[in-house]
Amino acid sequence: MHFGNTVAKVGFMDATDDSSTTRVGLIGYGLAGSVFHAPLIAATEGLVLDTIVTSSPERQRQARAEFPDVRLVDSADELWARADELDLIVIASPNRTHVPLARAALEAGLPTVVDKPLAATAAEAEELAALAEGRGLLLTVFQNRRWDNDFRTLRKLLAEGALGEVQRFESRFERWRPQLKGGWRESGDPAEVGGLLYDLGSHLVDQALTLFGPVESVYAEVDVRRPGARTDDDTFIALTHTGGVRSHLWMSATTAQLGPRFRVLGSEAGYVKYGLDPQEAALREGLRPGDPSVEWGAEPEGDWGRLGAGESPTTGGGVPVETLRGDYPAYYAAVAAALRDGTPPPVTAAEAAATLHVLEAARVAAAERRTVRIEVPA
Numbered sequence: 001m002h003f004g005n006t007v008a009k010v011g012f013m014d015a016t017d018d019s020s021t022t023r024v025g026l027i028g029y030g031l032a033g034s035v036f037h038a039p040l041i042a043a044t045e046g047l048v049l050d051t052i053v054t055s056s057p058e059r060q061r062q063a064r065a066e067f068p069d070v071r072l073v074d075s076a077d078e079l080w081a082r083a084d085e086l087d088l089i090v091i092a093s094p095n096r097t098h099v100p101l102a103r104a105a106l107e108a109g110l111p112t113v114v115d116k117p118l119a120a121t122a123a124e125a126e127e128l129a130a131l132a133e134g135r136g137l138l139l140t141v142f143q144n145r146r147w148d149n150d151f152r153t154l155r156k157l158l159a160e161g162a163l164g165e166v167q168r169f170e171s172r173f174e175r176w177r178p179q180l181k182g183g184w185r186e187s188g189d190p191a192e193v194g195g196l197l198y199d200l201g202s203h204l205v206d207q208a209l210t211l212f213g214p215v216e217s218v219y220a221e222v223d224v225r226r227p228g229a230r231t232d233d234d235t236f237i238a239l240t241h242t243g244g245v246r247s248h249l250w251m252s253a254t255t256a257q258l259g260p261r262f263r264v265l266g267s268e269a270g271y272v273k274y275g276l277d278p279q280e281a282a283l284r285e286g287l288r289p290g291d292p293s294v295e296w297g298a299e300p301e302g303d304w305g306r307l308g309a310g311e312s313p314t315t316g317g318g319v320p321v322e323t324l325r326g327d328y329p330a331y332y333a334a335v336a337a338a339l340r341d342g343t344p345p346p347v348t349a350a351e352a353a354a355t356l357h358v359l360e361a362a363r364v365a366a367a368e369r370r371t372v373r374i375e376v377p378a
Contacts, residue, residue, distance in 0.1 A: 020046055020340075021046065021047075021048050021087075022046055022047050022048065022087045022088050022336060022339055022340075023048055023050040023085065023086050023087045023088070024041050024047055024048060024049050024050055024051075024086070024087070024088045024089075024090055025050060025051040025052075025053065025079045025086045025088070025089050025090070025110075026038060026041065026049060026051070026052045026053065026090045026092060027053040027076050027079070027089065027090065027091050027092060027093050027097075027101060028053065028054065028091065028092035028093035028094070028115075029052055029053075029054040029056070029059040029060075029062065029063050029092075030059070030092070030093075030094075032092040032115045032142075033052070033054075033090075033092035033093075034059070034062065034063070034066075035280070035283050035284055036092070036115075036142070036144065036280075036283060036328070037090050037092045037113075037115070037142070038052070038063070038066070038067065039283055039288055039289070040289070040328055040329060040331065040332050041090065041332055042067065042288075043288055043289040043290050043329055043332075044329065044332040044333055044335075044336055045333075045336070046336045046340065047088070047332060047335075047336055049067055049070055050070065050071060050085075050086060051070065051071040051072070051073060051078075051079060051086070052067070052070050052071070052072055052073075053073050053074070053075065053076050053078070053079060053093075054072070054074075055074045055075065060072050076101055076104065079105075079108075080104060080105075080108045083108040083109060083110055086110060087110070087111070087339070088110065088111050088112070088113065088138075088335070088339065089101075089105040089110045089111070089112045089113070090112075090113040090114075090115075090142075091105070091112065091113065091114045091115060092115045092142075094184050094192065095117060095120070095184070095192060095193035095194065095198065096120075096184070096191050096192050096193055098114050098115070098117070098118060098119060098193075099118075099119045099120070099124050099128065101114075102114050102118070102128050102139070103128065103131065106128070106131050106132050106135060106137055106139065107131075109135065109137070110137070111137050111138035111139070111339060112132070112137065112138065112139050112140075113140055113141075113142055113335060114139070114140075114141050114142065115141075115142045116141055116142055116143055116202040116203070116206070116352070117141075117193065117198050117202045117352070117355070117356060117359070118141045118349060118352040118353070118356070119352075119356060120190075120191075120193045120198075120356075121356060121360060122353045122354075122356040122357040122360060125349060125352050125353035125356050126349075126350075126353050128349060129348075129349035129350055129353060132349060138335070138338055138339060138345055139345075139349045140335060140338070140345035140346060140347050140348065140349070141347045141348075141349065141351070141352040142331065142347070143202070143203065143206045143346075143347045143351075143352075144328050144331055145203040145206070145207060145277075146206070146207065146210060146331075146346075146347070147326060147327045147328050147330050147331060148276075148277035148279070148326050149277045149278070149279075149297055149298075149299060149323045149324055149325055149326035150261055150262055150273045150275075150277060150305065150323060151207055151277075152324040152325075152326070152327065153273070153305065153321060153322075153323050153324045154211070154262060154264060154271060154273075155211065156324060157271055157307065157321065158211065162268075162269060162271075162307060163264060163265075163266030163267075163268055163269050163270065163271060163307075164266040164267035164268025164269065165266055165267040165268075166212070166245050166264060166265070166266045166267075167244075167245065167246070167265055167266060167267065168245070168246050168247075168248065168263075168264070168265045169208060169211065169212060169245055169246070169247040169248070169262075169264050170247075170248045170249075170250075170259075170260070170262065170263040170264065170265075171204050171207060171208065171247065171248075171249050171250070171261070171262055172249075172250040172251075172252075172258070172259050172260065172261055172262075173200040173203065173204060173250070173251045173252075173261075174250060174251070174252045174255035174258045174259060175252065175253050175255065175258075176253075176254070176255055176256055176258070177253040177254070178226060178254065179226075180226060180228055180229060185199060186229065186230060186231060186233075187230060187231065188230025188231050194231050195222075195231035195232040195233070195235075196231075196232050196233055196234070196235050196251040196252065196253065197220075197222055197232050197235050197237075197251070197359060197362060197363065198359060199251075200251035201235065201237065201249070201251050201359055201362070202355060202359070204237070204249040204250075204251060205237070205239075205249065205355045205358045205359060206347075206351070206352075206355045208239055208241075208247040208249060209351070209354055209355060209358070210351075212241045212243060212245040212247065213241055213242060213243055214241065214242045214354070214374075214376045215239045215240065215241055215242070215247075215358055215374055215376075216240055216241070216242050216373060216374060216376055217239070217240045217371050217372065217373050217374065218237065218238070218239055218240075218358055218361040218362050218365050218371065218372045218373075218374060219237070219238040219365050219370075219371045219372075220235065220236065220237045220238070220361075220362035220363070220365040220366040221235065221236045221366055222235045222362070222363065222366035222367075223235065225253075225254045226253070226254060233252065233253040233254055234252045234253065234254045234255075235250075235251050235252065235362075235366075236248070236249070236250050236251075237249045237358075237362050239358065242376055258274075260272050260273060260274050261273050261274060261275060261276060262305070268309065269307055269308055269309045269318075270307070270308065270309060270318075271305055271306070271307050271321065272305055272306055272313040272318070273304075273305030273306075273323075274303070274305070275299070275303050277297070277299075277326045278297065278298075278299055278326065279296070279297055279326045279328050282294070282296070283328075289328070289329045290329075295325075296325065296326075296327075296329075297325035297326030297327055297328075298325050299323050301320065301322075303323065304320040304321055304322055304323050305320070305321050305323065306318035306319060306320055306321065307319055307321045330346070331346050331347075334346035357374060358374065361374055
């Protein structure tokens with residue numbers, strides 16, 4: 001497949017193009033690039049990891065060891081110089097670079113995947129969405145947590161009406177990391193777009209919007225707890241959805257006792273699930289989707305959530321609900337299908353902008369100690 005720098009419908013395969021290979025340029029080979037994007041791209045039928053951009057000699061050595069046939073370059077400018085040899089750009093570099101790199105990729109005529117958050121502001125996200133639409137290009141955001149095992153299971157339960165009318169959605173990404181790790185994610189410089197509100201909050205808010213739709217008001221508590229910390233490391237957001245559901249979202253690096261990943265309360269029953277999806281840990285350990293020796297995304301029965309009413313799941317209340325397998329590979333399979341067949345992208349830039357509207361409102365709500373209303377389009 002080869003799109004070059006043409007404008008009209010360059011995000012989709014031409015009917016006369018008999019090539020079935022999408023050549024991918026990956027920008028960044030830190031945590032996001034090396035643990036998530038590169039392995040998932042390599043595991044996706046029809047996608048070929050062609051070029052990795054990293055200026056770090058250590059990361060270049062790592063990339064060469066893991067992908068011997070890949071091209072290695074020092075800067076994204078080298079991608080734009082040979083844009084006609086690539087079909088897709090994936091941006092997995094630090095948050096501050098997302099907007100300029102995505103803009104450059106789209107202006108070079110290349111469909112683009114951007115790791116979350118797409119931008120620092122909803123306005124920037126909307127500008128990128130308009131640029132992509134104007135050029136007929138795919139622009140999608142890597143919200144992989146939509147394919148977590150617990151989230152997939154919860155969506156199934158909601159579709160079946162197993163909880164009745166949902167009243168409260170509680171969701172947590174909590175960690176115990178009392179010591180700072182350093183790096184741009186913990187920088188106090190607003191230009192870095194660091195802190196947990198934009199890091200883990202991008203996932204939590206996206207999941208809440210995906211499940212329960214638009215939000216009309218936001219309350220937040222954004223705190224800096226650890227000595228020497230420069231940006232938020234213990235944050236809570238309360239959302240009121242237009243449909244009446246209330247979402248309570250926690251993201252923390254300072255939680256000594258972890259709460260449930262999900263506690264969802266409905267008029268008929270509740271669902272409680274502890275523990276994290278196993279896919280990130282598997283990828284960090286070097287396991288790969290498609291390996292016949294690995295039950296990808298599966299978890300043991302002892303980790304299943306419980307569904308019931310009137311009793312605590314920690315004392316045996318409710319019944320265990322088999323957790324669906326996590327499926328991060330489905331994201332890039334959907335990207336490949338969108339490029340090949342013109343099907344909808346797995347996550348749209350408009351959805352990313354909606355998440356950013358909520359995150360911006362949360363920042364204002366915390367700073368001004370008030371509830372912020374969000375204008376919901378008619």
